Amino acid sequence: MKTLLVDDERLARRELRRLLEVHPAIQIVGEAKDAPSAREAIAELRPNLLFLDVQMPGETGFDLLETLDWVPRVIFTTAYDEYALRAFEVSALDYLVKPIDPKRLARSVERTLREAPRHPPRPQGAGASGQEEDGAGRRVLRESDRVFLRDGDRCWFVELGRVRLFESMDNYAQVHLDGESPLILRSLNELEEKLDPLVFFRANRSQIINLKAVDSIHPWFGGRLMARMDGGMEVVLSRRKSKEFRELMSV
Amino acid sequence: MSLYWKCQLGGWSGMVVWSMIVSSLLGQVSWRGLFLSVVVSGLALLLTHFFRRVIHRGGWKELPPARLAPRVFGASASLGLITGLVTFPLLLPMLREGAPTWEMLLSNVVSSGFLFVGWFLLYFAYHYFQRGREAQEAELRLRVAMRENELRTLRAQLNPHFLFNSLNSLRGLISESPERAQEAVTSLASLLRHTLRLSSAPTASLELELEAARHYLELEHIRFDDRLGYRFDVDPALQDQAVPPMLLQNLLENAIKHGISKRREGGRILVEVQEDQEEAQGRVLIRVTNPGRVEPSPAEPGLGLANARDQLRLLFPGESELHLRSSGPDQVECVVRLPRHRVATRSRGDRGQIQPAAVGTGGTP
Numbered sequence: 128m129k130t131l132l133v134d135d136e137r138l139a140r141r142e143l144r145r146l147l148e149v150h151p152a153i154q155i156v157g158e159a160k161d162a163p164s165a166r167e168a169i170a171e172l173r174p175n176l177l178f179l180d181v182q183m184p185g186e187t188g189f190d191l192l193e194t195l196d197w198v199p200r201v202i203f204t205t206a207y208d209e210y211a212l213r214a215f216e217v218s219a220l221d222y223l224v225k226p227i228d229p230k231r232l233a234r235s236v237e238r239t240l241r242e243a244p245r246h247p248p249r250p251q252g253a254g255a256s257g258q259e260e261d262g263a264g265r266r267v268l269r270e271s272d273r274v275f276l277r278d279g280d281r282c283w284f285v286e287l288g289r290v291r292l293f294e295s296m297d298n299y300a301q302v303h304l305d306g307e308s309p310l311i312l313r314s315l316n317e318l319e320e321k322l323d324p325l326v327f328f329r330a331n332r333s334q335i336i337n338l339k340a341v342d343s344i345h346p347w348f349g350g351r352l353m354a355r356m357d358g359g360m361e362v363v364l365s366r367r368k369s370k371e372f373r374e375l376m377s378v
Numbered sequence: 379m380s381l382y383w384k385c386q387l388g389g390w391s392g393m394v395v396w397s398m399i400v401s402s403l404l405g406q407v408s409w410r411g412l413f414l415s416v417v418v419s420g421l422a423l424l425l426t427h428f429f430r431r432v433i434h435r436g437g438w439k440e441l442p443p444a445r446l447a448p449r450v451f452g453a454s455a456s457l458g459l460i461t462g463l464v465t466f467p468l469l470l471p472m473l474r475e476g477a478p479t480w481e482m483l484l485s486n487v488v489s490s491g492f493l494f495v496g497w498f499l500l501y502f503a504y505h506y507f508q509r510g511r512e513a514q515e516a517e518l519r520l521r522v523a524m525r526e527n528e529l530r531t532l533r534a535q536l537n538p539h540f541l542f543n544s545l546n547s548l549r550g551l552i553s554e555s556p557e558r559a560q561e562a563v564t565s566l567a568s569l570l571r572h573t574l575r576l577s578s579a580p581t582a583s584l585e586l587e588l589e590a591a592r593h594y595l596e597l598e599h600i601r602f603d604d605r606l607g608y609r610f611d612v613d614p615a616l617q618d619q620a621v622p623p624m625l626l627q628n629l630l631e632n633a634i635k636h637g638i639s640k641r642r643e644g645g646r647i648l649v650e651v652q653e654d655q656e657e658a659q660g661r662v663l664i665r666v667t668n669p670g671r672v673e674p675s676p677a678e679p680g681l682g683l684a685n686a687r688d689q690l691r692l693l694f695p696g697e698s699e700l701h702l703r704s705s706g707p708d709q710v711e712c713v714v715r716l717p718r719h720r721v722a723t724r725s726r727g728d729r730g731q732i733q734p735a736a737v738g739t740g741g742t743p
Contacts, residue, residue, distance in 0.1 A: 135639075136543070136601055138550030145553060161642050182539075184642045206542035225546035 128243065131172060132158045133165045133188065134180040134204065139225065143178055143204070146229055150236050162186035162194075169195065176239060177201045181211040189214070189282065192275035193311070196268055196321055198284065200243065201275075202235050210280075218282040270326050270339070276302055278309030288326070291340040291356050293318055295333040305358065328372065330354065331365040344372075386427065389500075390419040393493070414468050418490070421464060425457050426497050439505050450498045458491025465490070525692060536573050537631055537682075540598070547601045562600055565593040576623035581693065583721040584651060585617040587626045591649065594627060598634055605644025606634070612651040619651075619662050620719040622689040628682045629666040629712050635682075637668030637710065645669035654715055664714040672704045683712070690716060 130153050134140045140158050147153050156172045159165035161183050169177070177199050181188040189211075192198055203222035205211045215222040221235050268274075270288030277283075285304060292303040299310040300318060319329050330336045340357045347353040352369040354362045364372055397415040401407050432453075433439065438446060466486050470478055544566060551559040572590040576582050588610065595608045630647065638644050647668045654661035683702060690698040698716040705711040 136547060136550075137603055138547040138554070138600070139543075141554060142546065142550030145550075182639070184640050206546060207538040225542055226549045227546075 128152055128176050128240065129154055129156045129172065129174045130176040130178065131156060131165070131168055131174040132178045133183075133191075134178070135160050135183045139180065143227065146227055146232055150233070152240055153236060162191040165191055166194065169199070174199050175243065179203055181205045181208055189277055193277055195275065197272045198275045200239055201284070202239065214280050214282055217280050220282060267323050268321050269323050276309045276311055281309065283307070283309065287322070288337070288339065291337050291358060292360060292362065293335040303360065330362050330368055334362050336362055386423055390423045393419045408472070410472055414465065414472070417468060418461060418465050421461055422493055422497070425460065426494070429453060429457065439502070446502065450495070450502070454491050454494040454498060457494045459487050461490035461493070462487030536569065540631065543601055544597045551600060558600070562597060565596045569593040569597065573624065579623060581620040581721060582623040583617065584619040584621050587621055587623070588612060591626045591630055594630060595647070602638060602644060606638050607646035608649070609646065610649045612649070613653060616651055616653070616662055618720045620721040621664075621716070622686070622693050625686055625689060625714070626664070628686040629664070629714070632682045632712065633666050633668035636673070637670040641669065660718040662716055662718050665711055667705065667709060667711040669708055670710045671708065672702055672710055690714065
């Protein structure tokens with residue numbers, strides 16, 4: 128499992144590397160000492176697993192994750208940060224406190240390895256990270272890709288396929304999941320550009336729907352369409368998008 | 379004799395004396411008159427003493443004035459009636475002419491009633507006053523206790539984040555450089571000892587504080603590598619200055635948090651202690667300089683600095699200050715000014731013994 132260590136302290140990285148020596152399944156492909164270098168390393172090395180320190184100069188570990196379009200599995204590390212610990216607890220995230228107990232590390236590594244097959248890596252040719260390029264050279268996010276969402280104390284690692292609907296709220300986008308709907312600081316246009324157009328459909332100016340989460344389609348006034356989503360939300364497609372949708376479905 | 383009995387006996391005998399004086403001024407002094415006023419006063423003393431129990435049992439002292447007034451009126455009326463009726467026969471032989479009338483009986487009852495109104499007024503006035511004083515005293519005691527408690531909690535413990543990070547770096551250092559790891563363990567032990575020892579003293583000597591600060595920075599240097607540099611510039615004549623324990627630690631933690639750990643390039647910290655040039659003699663200036671900018675949220679100063687400020691305020695009320703300000707394009711300084719006070723040390727060789735300094739905990743501000 129390709130692993131990247133992210134911690135601003137050299138000795139902390141060194142110690143973690145030493146502790147991981149006894150886990151041959153963990154293959155350390157690189158180290159980063161802050162968020163920008165981690166972002167670079169993630170893009171370049173495409174690790175499957177991050178050991179991520181929460182407190183770093185400039186951006187925190189959470190800040191880093193929020194800016195990633197696609198996140199690997201993450202095991203957080205922290206010395207003592209009440210805020211971070213609370214976030215870990217309420218969000219049931221995997222974390223280790225420093226100095227790291229080798230037994231707890233072993234447990235986290237085992238759990239990660241056990242759960243990893245559920246998210247099989249993409250064929251190497253298509254990019255191990257799961258990102259593919261479309262005709263115009265842009266990276267496209269697919270429904271099995273994971274993103275990191277944060278809203279107040281709560282954090283989520285969410286597979287895009289679990290998102291039913293993105294809804295514009297001023298500068299934010301509200302992400303409708305089953306039961307929860309955190310806000311993220313992204314515009315709908317930004318999201319639309321990155322999402323797989325075969326799965327995520329821009330229904331109107333303020334909503335992007337997951338086509339696989341559409342329960343039923345109904346004719347609406349003025350030749351428009353209304354999509355009833357899983358969970359009961361109703362989305363009215365704009366006139367232009369209704370036409371586009373009919374064409375898409377008739378293919 | 380209790381205050382209550384002194385007042386009762388003094389008050390009622392005063393009444394007798396007073397009525398004698400009045401009657402002598404009117405030229406009507408007589409043994410009968412004296413007897414009458416002694417009987418009235420004695421009866422009133424017995425009645426009021428008996429009624430005191432009613433007051434206690436009925437919890438009258440707890441009542442607000444509006445609810446107390448009708449009770450006092452009723453009680454005065456009934457006690458006045460008893461006294462007026464009982465003493466009326468004694469009054470009869472003193473009449474100069476004619477038969478006694480109902481008006482005379484009524485006036486005797488009413489005037490006796492006024493005696494009791496007076497007694498009640500004095501009694502409750504005293505208790506309200508007493509109550510107020512007790513409340514004030516209790517509040518004062520509470521404030522002193524709170525202040526002591528505040529000081530105790532303000533004497534900052536080591537920041538847990540620092541402690542665990544240091545232990546983590548140490549783990550890494552053990553395999554890399556056992557010698558440096560050994561030194562670091564000693565530094566950490568000294569710092570811990572310093573912290574524990576100070577939890578029982580209101581002030582510490584600057585010398586000890588500086589020693590702890592050096593250990594602290596040494597440990598942070600291990601953590602941050604070359605991202606952290608530091609320098610001390612201390613007037614050796616001020617080594618025995620009394621300072622709030624862990625004050626310097628608080629300032630340094632703040633400097634590292636904002637000036638070093640949040641900056642990728644890190645920076646240098648300068649610690650200066652000198653006699654305050656700007657003000658009159660006898661004041662000390664402590665300055666900690668670090669790179670960075672003053673964050674534009676003065677409404678919410680860092681907890682560490684707020685603690686330091688409270689500590690100073692409690693130890694040197696009105697005589698100390700703490701300011702955080704920008705001292706250059708990318709430089710922040712935290713300046714503390716405090717009065718020159720020496721800590722009392724038992725002997726030169728025994729540096730660990732800190733005694734409450736001359737300042738003590740001061741009076742209430």
